[in-house]
Amino acid sequence: MSRVVVDVVLKPEISDPQGQAVLGALGRLGHDSIRSVRQGKHFVLEVDGTPDEAELKQIAETLLANPVIEDVELHLGA
Template sequence: MARVVVDVMPKPEILDPQGQAVANALPRLGFDGITSVRQGKHFELEVADDVDDATLAKIAETFLANPVIEDWVVRRVEA
């Protein structure tokens, strides 16, 4: 088994209202100096050894992310 991480983020040109709301809350909470927040999704998959990179990319592109509005990155990590 291997652990695979898929990070999904809104594309830079797509409005991210959730990230903006977080960014706007920070000064109210007394945290200064944070100029921007983008909010995305982080998936952790436990993957059998025979699942290849092409399959993982297909999972990310067709299901975990919507490429119209989101970018994605697949990483294999130490479990």
């Protein structure tokens, strides 16, 4: 069995009000050096046998992420 990690983040042009709210909280806590926060999702998949990269790419791009608003990064052998 192997592990595959998929990270999903909003595209840069899509505003992220949740990330902005986190940034606001960091400012109130005195962390003035933090310039920007973007919130995303982190998926860990356990896969039987050797991962099929094409299949995992399809899973990441068609279910785990919505390509209209999100970018996806696939990490095989994580």
